[in-house]
Amino acid sequence: MMRLIFLGPPGAGKGTQAQIVSEWLSIPHISTGDILRSAVKNQTELGLKATSYMDKGDLVPDSLILDMIRDRLEQPDAVNGWILDGFPRNVAQAQKLDEMLTTMGQGFDRILSLEVPDEILVQRLLGRGKDQGRSDDTEAVIRRRLEVFYESTAPILEFYRDRPELTVVNGDAELDAVSKKLKSAIRPLSSV
Numbered sequence: 678m679m680r681l682i683f684l685g686p687p688g689a690g691k692g693t694q695a696q697i698v699s700e701w702l703s704i705p706h707i708s709t710g711d712i713l714r715s716a717v718k719n720q721t722e723l724g725l726k727a728t729s730y731m732d733k734g735d736l737v738p739d740s741l742i743l744d745m746i747r748d749r750l751e752q753p754d755a756v757n758g759w760i761l762d763g764f765p766r767n768v769a770q771a772q773k774l775d776e777m778l779t780t781m782g783q784g785f786d787r788i789l790s791l792e793v794p795d796e797i798l799v800q801r802l803l804g805r806g807k808d809q810g811r812s813d814d815t816e817a818v819i820r821r822r823l824e825v826f827y828e829s830t831a832p833i834l835e836f837y838r839d840r841p842e843l844t845v846v847n848g849d850a851e852l853d854a855v856s857k858k859l860k861s862a863i864r865p866l867s868s869v
């Protein structure tokens with residue numbers, strides 16, 4: 678049983694690392710970005726509402742995100758733990774998450790914050806745009822997503838500052854080296 682929150686700017690490798698850790702611990706990787714992209718692709722009501730924000734690199738309104746995350750955390754596969762990737766994205770979402778978990782009689786075990794310098798992030802994201810074709814990986818939208826990260830998401834670190842669960846990990850290293858560091862931050866809590 679492990680409940681983990683991955684934080685970090687776009688391009689920090691959160692998604693990749695969250696996937697690796699999710700397989701290691703056999704817990705679901707819950708990426709709000711992935712859920713939203715699939716909603717857009719399937720043209721659901723949520724997708725239709727979210728798409729214009731995502732195209733600009735802006736945050737999708739909290740009301741949509743909170744319903745979506747509540748539904749996801751209530752799914753049967755989430756009873757044994759989860760990794761949140763891309764949520765919370767601002768202080769209001771972090772506060773709501775605390776409330777939601779309290780209501781569910783849950784908490785979380787670790788907040789893992791990946792730090793990577795801006796120049797590296799932009800390089801990585803531009804590279805990803807060409808290879809994987811994510812429509813929000815163009816230079817203008819990347820810059821906006823970084824701006825939104827510093828304006829809205831980075832203040833979450835301040836919000837969580839005094840929590841003993843917060844662990845900052847340098848994400849500016851080889852993929853395997855980062856995975857190792859993350860696992861050693863988590864291992865003392867787990868039986869793996």
Ligand code: AMP
Binds near residue numbers: 735739764765
């Ligand atoms: P990501 O894959 O996490 O980079 O998310 C891609 C896009 O989805 C973001 O640029 C936002 O437009 C939207 N998004 C993902 N997660 C959230 C969230 N927790 N709150 C608001 N918008 C989000």
